[in-house]
Amino acid sequence: MSSNNNNNLTTSWGAPVGDNQNSMTAGDRGPTLLQDVHLLEKLAHFNRERVPERVVHAKGAGAHGYFEVTQDLTQYTKADFLSEVGKRTPLFIRFSTVAGELGSADTVRDPRGFAVKFYTEEGNYDLVGNNTPVFFVRDAIKFPDFIHTQKRDPQTHLKNPNAVWDFWSLSPESLHQVTILMSDRGIPATLRHMHGFGSHTFKWVNAEGNAVWVKYHFKTEQGIKNLAPDLAAKIAGENPDFHTEDLFNAIDKGDFPAWKLYVQIMPIEDANTYRFDPFDVTKVWSQKDYPLIEVGRMVLDRNPENYFAEVEQVTFSPGSFVPGIEASPDKLLQGRLFAYGDAHRHRVGPNHNSLPINRPKVEVKNYQRDGGMALGNNGGSGAYYEPNSLGGPKEAPQYKTSPFEVSGNADSVSYNSDDHYTQPGNLYRLMSEEERTRLVQNIVGAMTPVENNDIKLRQIVHFYKADSELGQRVASGLGLSVPGGL
Structure with a gap:
């Protein structure tokens, strides 16, 4: 009798399982038989259930939602998901702490990751920022060293304040972020009661090819609320998953958190004369010089069905752009364009973008083949190289990245401003x-x-x-x- 239309437990290859309570043994006492393939597969899969945790931002919570455009900014960008007032784009967001491990407490003093994946009609756009407008370092070459100071000492396996403050004291550019981190906003009351920022400078390009520099600001509609250190420590001991639980419960009961998205717009030519280097991520742009302009509204209205499949396996990269949004010369951003995708290829696999939570809503057409978890038909019998005369997908020149002027010598240099104070x-x-x-x-x-x-x-x-x-x-x-x- 066919087992296709019933609720039989099956192996990963679809065969029905006759006994899931007792392993197969030689006699009542055993030993266990190697031929119990269901047991072997079950144990082998269990050993591999945990992908390596993220090196940073390991502890996180996520939710589904949508972004709705409220202002027409097509004069600045041709990005399709921003093309008309009222347009809605589905999204997934992941909030996270930076330094702690997967099981660490939510209410520690730490920046919070604020990563948004927009499932647009021109591919996925990832905006991978924090709840602060600046960062500790401004060149990607310093990032591994900084994160090492936030992790555990290789001898004691304890957090090491000597390393933390030694690095900061020798890296004066970190002072702005350190001041924010040590302020009241260093411990948000919930993930719903904090702002989010793209942090970096990005480039927007309109349909005519004209470009501007842009910074993103997500302003919470719930208001800013923070925790006092003694209360945060108490909660960390009593409920280390406090923020994760709060976000899930709020959405579950229909109290959908929302943020207004604003941008600051800087004319391209201003980058050469502004009093701070606009690509230095340790600095902010004055809102008196470049006021906030409303873009739209983000609402989170659906919890994940499965934490691992969605929150743990979601992958974000600052390099996931769509037409109309491009990179700037920000030195830290330039390093992140490579590092994030590379981390996902190591942690989740080379085909991480094929997983349901990461899969674009549009059809993917390229010549990348094989690798772990090559889902679908792996390109089938179609062309697997380019250029080809077999009717395979071709580049579309109208989507080329817009140029910007560069000059000077190839050299290892710092930003030209040392005003860290x-x-x-x-x-x-x-x-x-x-x-x-x-x-x-x-x-x-x-x-x-x-x-x-x-x-x-x-x-x-x-x-x-x-x-x-x-x-x-x-x-x-x-x-x-x-x-x-x-």
């Missing part, structure tokens, strides 16, 4: 006295375990250069004095 100093001076006090307390608490006073003094100098009061208060809290000569 004006913007974090301005941020401190914008805070209320209560916010300043909490900032200093958080910094002092984080630096107190550092064993080397030279590291502490080096970092104090950075805080002092940003704002003398800030430097003095941090030094006093650590029982030290601001080094002379400042």
